[in-house]
Amino acid sequence: xxxxxxxxxPVSAGTVIEKIGAGNIxxxxxxxxxPAVASNFFLAQIGAYSLILGMIALxxxxxxxxxxxxxxxxxxxxxxxxxxxxVFGLNNSGVHGFGWPFWIVVPFATLIGAVASALIGLxxxxxxxxxxxxxxxxxxxxxxxFTQQNYSLFNGFPGYTGIRAPEFWGVAWRDPLPFYYxxxxxxxxxxxxxxxxxxxxxxxxxxxxxxxxxRMRALGFNVTAHKVVAYFYAGVIAGLAGVLLVWFNGRxxxxxxxxxxxxxxxxxxxxxxxxxxxxxxxxxxxxxxMQTFAIDIVGAERFNTLIGLFFLVIVFVSPDGLLGLWGRxxxxxxxESLRSLR
Amino acid sequence: xxxxxxxxxxxxxATGLTAPSLAFAEDSIKIGLLATFEGPFTVLxxxxxxxxxxxxxxxxxxxxxxxxxxxxxSSDASPDSAVRAARKLVEQDGVKVxxxxxxxxxxxxxxxxxxxxxxxxxxNGTSAAxxxxxxxxxxxxxxxxxxxxQWMAGLGTYAYNEKGYKKVxxxxxxxxxxxxxxxGFMAEFCKAGGTVPSKSWVPIGNKDYSSVIAAIPDDVDAxxxxxGGADGVNFLTQYQQAGGSAPLIGGSITVDQTVLTSKGKxxxxxxxxxxxxxxxxxxxxxxWKAFVEAYKKQPNAFPSPSLFAHGYYVDMKxxxxxxxxxxxxxxxxxxxxxxxxxxxxxxxxxxxxxxxKNRNAIADIYLTEVAEGSDGNLYNKLVKVVPQVNQTLGIxxxxxxxxxxxxxxxPSCP
Numbered sequence: 060x061x062x063x064x065x066x067x068x069p070v071s072a073g074t075v076i077e078k079i080g081a082g083n084i085x086x087x088x089x090x091x092x093x094p095a096v097a098s099n100f101f102l103a104q105i106g107a108y109s110l111i112l113g114m115i116a117l118x119x120x121x122x123x124x125x126x127x128x129x130x131x132x133x134x135x136x137x138x139x140x141x142x143x144x145x146v147f148g149l150n151n152s153g154v155h156g157f158g159w160p161f162w163i164v165v166p167f168a169t170l171i172g173a174v175a176s177a178l179i180g181l182x183x184x185x186x187x188x189x190x191x192x193x194x195x196x197x198x199x200x201x202x203x204x205f206t207q208q209n210y211s212l213f214n215g216f217p218g219y220t221g222i223r224a225p226e227f228w229g230v231a232w233r234d235p236l237p238f239y240y241x242x243x244x245x246x247x248x249x250x251x252x253x254x255x256x257x258x259x260x261x262x263x264x265x266x267x268x269x270x271x272x273x274r275m276r277a278l279g280f281n282v283t284a285h286k287v288v289a290y291f292y293a294g295v296i297a298g299l300a301g302v303l304l305v306w307f308n309g310r311x312x313x314x315x316x317x318x319x320x321x322x323x324x325x326x327x328x329x330x331x332x333x334x335x336x337x338x339x340x341x342x343x344x345x346x347x348x349m350q351t352f353a354i355d356i357v358g359a360e361r362f363n364t365l366i367g368l369f370f371l372v373i374v375f376v377s378p379d380g381l382l383g384l385w386g387r388x389x390x391x392x393x394x395e396s397l398r399s400l401r
Numbered sequence: 402x403x404x405x406x407x408x409x410x411x412x413x414x415a416t417g418l419t420a421p422s423l424a425f426a427e428d429s430i431k432i433g434l435l436a437t438f439e440g441p442f443t444v445l446x447x448x449x450x451x452x453x454x455x456x457x458x459x460x461x462x463x464x465x466x467x468x469x470x471x472x473x474x475s476s477d478a479s480p481d482s483a484v485r486a487a488r489k490l491v492e493q494d495g496v497k498v499x500x501x502x503x504x505x506x507x508x509x510x511x512x513x514x515x516x517x518x519x520x521x522x523x524x525n526g527t528s529a530a531x532x533x534x535x536x537x538x539x540x541x542x543x544x545x546x547x548x549x550x551q552w553m554a555g556l557g558t559y560a561y562n563e564k565g566y567k568k569v570x571x572x573x574x575x576x577x578x579x580x581x582x583x584x585g586f587m588a589e590f591c592k593a594g595g596t597v598p599s600k601s602w603v604p605i606g607n608k609d610y611s612s613v614i615a616a617i618p619d620d621v622d623a624x625x626x627x628x629g630g631a632d633g634v635n636f637l638t639q640y641q642q643a644g645g646s647a648p649l650i651g652g653s654i655t656v657d658q659t660v661l662t663s664k665g666k667x668x669x670x671x672x673x674x675x676x677x678x679x680x681x682x683x684x685x686x687x688x689w690k691a692f693v694e695a696y697k698k699q700p701n702a703f704p705s706p707s708l709f710a711h712g713y714y715v716d717m718k719x720x721x722x723x724x725x726x727x728x729x730x731x732x733x734x735x736x737x738x739x740x741x742x743x744x745x746x747x748x749x750x751x752x753x754x755x756x757x758k759n760r761n762a763i764a765d766i767y768l769t770e771v772a773e774g775s776d777g778n779l780y781n782k783l784v785k786v787v788p789q790v791n792q793t794l795g796i797x798x799x800x801x802x803x804x805x806x807x808x809x810x811x812p813s814c815p
Contacts, residue, residue, distance in 0.1 A: 098493075099492060100488075100489070100492040100493040101493075104485070104488055104489065104492065104493070204604065207575070207604055208575065208604060210809065215575060215576075215809075216506065216575055216576040216577070217480070217506050217509070217576070217577060218480070220480075220509075220510065220513060221513070308481050308484065308485075309484075309513075310480065310481065310484075310510065310513075311481075312479065312480055312481060312506070313479075314477075314478075314479025314480060314481050314482065315479075315481050317479070319477070351489055351493075354438075354473060354474065354475055355472075358473070360438070360447075362438075362475070363439055
């Protein structure tokens with residue numbers, strides 16, 4: 060809340076730019092221009108992948124930052140949407156693959172993901188704090204083992220392969236450039252929705268529920284319903300990200316949604332910071348860059364140690380992640396510019 | 402403005418990170434090495450790397466006058482991570498020759514990726530799923546290490562004829578490599594007249610085998626176990642504690658050093674266990690002994706190279722031989738290299754290796770049996786060598802393909 064208030068620009072009311080925020084516009088322009096300097100690898104494997112992971116972490120940030128509910132099952136929600144795409148769309152694993160057109164499959168998969176997320180919210184609703192983490196971790200683990208051993212629906216260990224992104228308007232959407240813009244488009248929409256939602260009546264109510272559920276209940280708000288609806292919205296975001304993830308990899312298997320992947324989403328959110336929706340995306344960029352290039356810096360034996368140390372340093376220096384770090388540096392920079400003015 | 406500065410910083414960091422890969426000299430050749438340096442198979446991946454490095458040191462780190470530059474990629478045995486690592490090596494580091502991956506389903510995933518990169522030559526590591534090369538193969542994916550069904554050559558017949566087992570239950574991990582192993586065993590065993598009334602599939606890393614052990618019928622003559630590393634030890638310990646007394650038949654990675662050196666009553670259970678695979682610890686051939694000596698020079702090497710070190714060695718060796726033939730020139734999109742690879746036939750520490758039309762190896766397989774040495778240590782005694790096993794196990798290809806895709810329920814002979 061306080062952070063959100065401080066980021067708003069103190070200027071005269073009215074124009075669109077002020078509503079959106081100058082920083083967001085500059086950021087968007089930079090991201091739109093990014094393909095001009097990036098190679099295909101940096102577009103898809105770094106750019107698009109960061110945006111996808113950022114969206115999954117954004118759904119966690121929505122729950123944790125505004126609702127105080129740390130759910131480790133968001134990767135499972137993305138996985139459910141991804142598996143839905145594989146089962147109802149086309150795959151070449153020879154199991155299911157009903158071949159529905161993408162414009163039905165995508166909304167359907169997102170909806171399934173959102174409903175699954177709401178169910179997880181309903182189940183974990185009675186718990187708080189660390190118990191929410193435990194129960195959602197249990198759900199994520201159980202879902203991972205279920206997909207690994209169930210062959211009739213999830214095709215077990217190999218999962219589904221040969222899932223292609225659609226081609227329409229003459230564009231092959233899995234080519235690096237279109238795919239980057241596709242991911243950017245989804246990411247911008249979800250980011251804007253979360254930002255807008257956090258200032259809406261519902262968003263403010265949710266934050267009030269986070270701060271004092273008993274008082275909100277006494278005031279006549281349905282606390283359970285607000286939390287479950289938050290899970291539903293988070294599920295929509297994670298579900299969309301799951302669809303993109305399955306197009307990105309061209310395949311989905313239990314390895315995509317295992318416990319390590321669930322923890323990865325939490326790491327991204329923590330590294331980035333959970334106070335503002337931009338945090339998860341920052342975290343995703345850092346994590347993807349580290350996981351891709353650490354092996355070039357220290358070699359194959361110790362690269363995970365380097366990744367771990369790097370994350371440790373970030374969290375040690377700033378418990379609020381990169382956002383918190385920025386929050387601390389900003390006043391110093393502001394003073395610096397004042398000094399130089401003198 | 403601040404955001405702009407931040408973006409510049411990010412850009413600087415990004416270029417700094419990519420710079421090492423841009424330093425590409427004319428007189429060097431880049432080879433990607435993809436193995437499991439994280440996750441449950443880390444130890445195996447590191448041994449695979451030792452095998453590959455043994456082959457590179459044999460040629461003094463140069464091929465056709467060009468310095469070999471190894472770029473490593475790491476996966477965690479999941480297909481997604483293998484493809485991600487392969488993409489990084491190919492699309493970012495720009496390797497034109499890639500050796501790997503290690504595990505079964507990784508191989509199938511990388512083969513699918515290979516189809517989208519026709520100018521890059523992929524040579525397998527040790528991944529041993531059958532369908533990496535048998536069905537829907539990729540033109541630019543080569544496997545000089547054999548597959549999991551080939552590794553079982555001779556075992557089914559030996560178990561039926563020599564050991565006299567008529568009825569066998571199987572316990573194996575639930576993914577494509579053990580499927581292939583069970584397939585290879587049953588292809589011979591069922592043909593000889595044996596039956597397999599019960600097959601149990603367990604997840605990798607399973608700890609509790611009580612339900613599996615309870616499901617094994619009482620009247621079986623033996624149990625075929627295809628479990629790797631800790632899974633194998635856990636199962637054997639629990640089976641023995643549960644009072645199980647049926648003799649065992651081992652998959653290629655079941656009866657390894659971890660099992661042989663374990664203490665307690667397992668010893669009595671495993672003595673006499675027949676097994677088969679691409680290597681045998683007690684192979685007396687001078688070529689093998691020379692390979693073991695060369696391998697041992699690698700840091701942290703095992704007393705004897707595992708089949709992962711062997712597989713990566715053979716595949717890397719083949720790569721280097723073919724590169725030597727074409728003068729390490731891959732500027733034509735690797736067409737000459739692939740031509741050379743498909744015609745390659747050479748002598749490995751484990752006998753002659755050549756490729757079939759699907760670019761899968763034809764090689765010797767070793768049948769072993771656990772015995773107690775004079776010093777009281779257990780070891781895999783070499784029983785016999787099955788020469789030049791091909792992917793269809795000697796069955797005509799048409800007939801072999803009719804057996805169907807390997808999986809949980811295929812083959813079946815209850």
